[in-house]
Amino acid sequence: MKGVLLVNLGSPDSPTAKDVKPYLDEFLMDERVIDTPKWLRNIIVRGIILQTRPKKSAEAYSKIWWEEGSPLIVISERFAQKVQEQTQMPVALGMRYGSMTIKKGLQELKDKGVDEVLLVPLYPQYAMSSFETVVVKAMEVQSQDFPEMKVTTLPAFYGNQDYIEVLSKSIAKGLQGFEYDHILFSYHGIPERHIRKSDPTKFHCKIDQSCCSTNSVAHHTCYRHQCFATTEKVKAILGLEATKTSISFQSRLPNDPWLKPFTDFEFERLAKEGKTKLAVITPAFVADCLETLEEIAMEGKHQFLEAGGESYIHIPCLNENEDWVSLMAKWVNTWESEETLPI
Numbered sequence: 317m318k319g320v321l322l323v324n325l326g327s328p329d330s331p332t333a334k335d336v337k338p339y340l341d342e343f344l345m346d347e348r349v350i351d352t353p354k355w356l357r358n359i360i361v362r363g364i365i366l367q368t369r370p371k372k373s374a375e376a377y378s379k380i381w382w383e384e385g386s387p388l389i390v391i392s393e394r395f396a397q398k399v400q401e402q403t404q405m406p407v408a409l410g411m412r413y414g415s416m417t418i419k420k421g422l423q424e425l426k427d428k429g430v431d432e433v434l435l436v437p438l439y440p441q442y443a444m445s446s447f448e449t450v451v452v453k454a455m456e457v458q459s460q461d462f463p464e465m466k467v468t469t470l471p472a473f474y475g476n477q478d479y480i481e482v483l484s485k486s487i488a489k490g491l492q493g494f495e496y497d498h499i500l501f502s503y504h505g506i507p508e509r510h511i512r513k514s515d516p517t518k519f520h521c522k523i524d525q526s527c528c529s530t531n532s533v534a535h536h537t538c539y540r541h542q543c544f545a546t547t548e549k550v551k552a553i554l555g556l557e558a559t560k561t562s563i564s565f566q567s568r569l570p571n572d573p574w575l576k577p578f579t580d581f582e583f584e585r586l587a588k589e590g591k592t593k594l595a596v597i598t599p600a601f602v603a604d605c606l607e608t609l610e611e612i613a614m615e616g617k618h619q620f621l622e623a624g625g626e627s628y629i630h631i632p633c634l635n636e637n638e639d640w641v642s643l644m645a646k647w648v649n650t651w652e653s654e655e656t657l658p659i
């Protein structure tokens with residue numbers, strides 16, 4: 317029997333330093349997130365980052381935490397439930413980090429008689445620190461604990477026309493009644509090194525003006541290309557002017573060069589350029605989370621207004637949007653085999 321496992325990033329169990337610390341430890345000790353030799357990752361993560369970050373992150377989580385729990389988890393649960401209502405096959409939810417593990421998700425499916433799983437990493441764009449680590453972990457768990465299960469992965473949907481239409485419609489709705497003079501597409505950042513590491517040709521990605529717009533097989537695993545592609549396709553559907561839009565990357569750690577321009581620097585630049593009414597979209601995330609609700613909706617607004625901006629909105633992620641739910645259900649329901657994946 318077929319079944320679906322939706323997987324997102326995960327959250328700590330509560331917004332306290334006590335729960336944030338083990339969660340960040342699992343997350344940042346992932347070799348696809350902090351990709352140094354293990355001894356060095358140990359020093360960076362356990363010797364430096366985890367000494368101070370859990371307290372700071374817990375404070376940030378406290379600002380956005382809901383009565384039912386972490387927004388990312390609660391939204392993902394509601395989404396999974398709604399997708400379940402539109403398909404006959406069992407739908408389970410797992411998280412890459414934290415207590416809602418991929419193993420529990422696969423076990424839930426197995427208990428319902430599933431032996432063929434469609435794995436859906438809930439990330440529109442491919443990055444080794446998001447999409448790839450979900451797939452690697454799921455395959456590891458499958459071969460260790462569920463050898464009888466067949467797992468097929470839905471590819472990154474960053475450029476799928478149906479997805480772009482659903483996203484564009486939700487952005488248009490979010491923009492209703494807001495007079496903007498600029499729209500910023502803010503994506504989660506990654507270290508530039510990750511782009512080069514994910515380039516199968518080992519020479520295409522130069523992270524310059526042209527590599528992302530020059531055809532290459534490297535684009536299948538290039539996060540930067542895929543962020544540009546999502547942006548351009550949305551702009552085309554909504555008829556957005558080039559001078560009124562730009563792209564930026566948020567949420568960096570203070571190590572290595574990360575993808576530029578940085579979102580927080582863009583807030584200042586745009587305000588100094590006289591853009592006073594800013595709408596921010598966060599299409600690397602399908603569900604609102606710490607990085608959108610705290611960093612963009614709260615901190616970002618503060619930064620932009622401090623820099624001279626007058627009005628600011630963050631357009632919510634797709635969350636439980638009914639078109640998004642129906643599209644996911646359509647992908648699930650039209651999946652027959654590895655050869656006929658809907659993307």
Ligand SMILES: C=CC1=C(C)c2cc3[nH]c(cc4nc(cc5[nH]c(cc1n2)c(C)c5CCC(=O)O)C(CCC(=O)O)=C4C)c(C)c3C=C
Nearest residue numbers: 325326327349373388443445446504506507600605606607
């Ligand atoms: C869009 C997908 C994501 C990529 C790519 C990604 C890369 C990445 N992230 C960190 C470090 C942190 N990210 C944190 C939170 C966080 N990251 C994503 C998504 C991607 N990360 C989400 C959805 C969230 C929010 C989770 C939630 O519970 O709401 C955090 C934790 C919080 C904090 O302290 O800010 C860290 C740390 C790295 C280093 C990285 C790529 C190398």
Ligand SMILES: [Fe+2]
Nearest residue numbers: 325504567607
């Ligand atoms: Fe992150």
